[in-house]
Amino acid sequence: MSEAVHIIEPHENSIMIGTGKGGVGKSTIAAQKAAWHAAQGERTLLICVTSQDDDDLGIERFDRGLRPEGPSVLNGQGLLRAVQDRTALLPIREVRPNLDVVPGGEAVGELLTLLTSRMPVEGAFVVASLARALAPIAPWYDRIVVDSAPEQDALEQLALAAVRWLFVPTRSDDTSIRGIRRIARNYKLVRSQVNPSLEVAAACLYGSNPSATQLHEEARQSVVRILGPNTPILSTVVGYREMPAVNARNKGLTFAEYAALLPTSAKSYDVAAGRARRADVVPSSIKPLAEEMEQLNLEIDAHCRKAA
Template sequence: MRENLDVLPGGDLLNDLASELARTGRGSVDTAGMALAASLAQIAEDYDLIFIDSPPGGDVLQRLILTAAKWVIVPTRSDDASRIGLRDVARRYLEARTDNPGLALLGVVLFGTNISATRVTGQAREALARDLNGVVPVLDATIRYVEAAATDARNRGQLLHELEKSVAAQPRWYELRRSGDGKKTTALAASAGSLAGDYAALAKEVLQMIVDAENKLIDELQGAQS
């Protein structure tokens, strides 16, 4: 348990979502999406933000989420295949807006980048900007590819900033060798701090974008009423 954070994992049952919707006779995915939106509305006042993380693919699941959501952020890698996958997301996004006209796309963020491959990352940003045609931005923050830190975080059940503290608290390699425990203990990934910093920068940028978008909406509503 963590203060100010509730997590509700979907688990393997999400794989059977399409057949379950059909079996229970709940109607279309759009109808289920509106039911999800109504359920979230009942608890919305208890939270500052509610994030719904959807795996890639899964047309039914993504359509359901998009029908219930307000803002969308799309993660993508720098390769051409991932960029092509954005077209499927765009299609689902446009379809969902027929039932959820308030849905808005905040931007696209590059994930799994090689921090040292600045040329490749720059080219990917330029290609994404062309694909998006200025409709939505490519976020400044990127999430680097650090397998060791990501694996340590999953294995230990820690958030990355928590893993960063664990890394700082662990004995140095020479201290382990001096004590004779060096061969028994596997050091945690020192890259945890860098990856935690990436996520912190992304969170800060996303939150600012949401604040700006909300303020713009308020100004538009006030202007319409005056």
């Protein structure tokens, strides 16, 4: 079979969030970014190629969205089934207005065995399996955001083969920087074998102390050394703000949605007076976190447009 038969042109506005290392903030950024586009009226699809189901949008815990008929697509089962049966992805619709989601979860781990069993026949093109399952529904969307898992090269490659852009968040520590070497290797492999349209949109420092400028500069230099001298490094640094980030995820709310609750939130003195529970107090640090995330989304978008 000729190579041209296998090349699947990715959606122009599809982006994967990937870093080659765990716990950097990929799933957070992917969910916030997808919800941000949807809130602006763009038809958006979020695909979670991760065996962890973080449920930032409260799909499972708060029963958000319209489930497709038939067997459950939760916990990565929909993703696994589409690849297994060579059918189109079936997202959960309207998790928010304009936002559909293909959830990740445990079943995504089973993709590895499946892909390995297909290797002898499909060779390198086995990593285009997700791209094939996405292609029939991609034209429905203005935006496609893909969350990825760094635990397995094959899963990372599966996601890279399905998108036009790669966005790389990193922390400033050495292991995060080393993780970028891994994603850079997978990026080059996928680009040369199955997805020549793939490009690095930009990289950013995530979950860092905004005043650690010397550390940021060193991290930026390392990122450019690995990803190439033309890699844009965004100036927005989303700060490390654990409490609002973790609370928002636990409540299944985006940072913007959680920040919108701040003006009417219970206060610490209400807790002291026994009128409210600690969990009802929205931390004021959600405000800068939501603002920085919005700034990050704007900056990623501007760089994709410029690069395109």
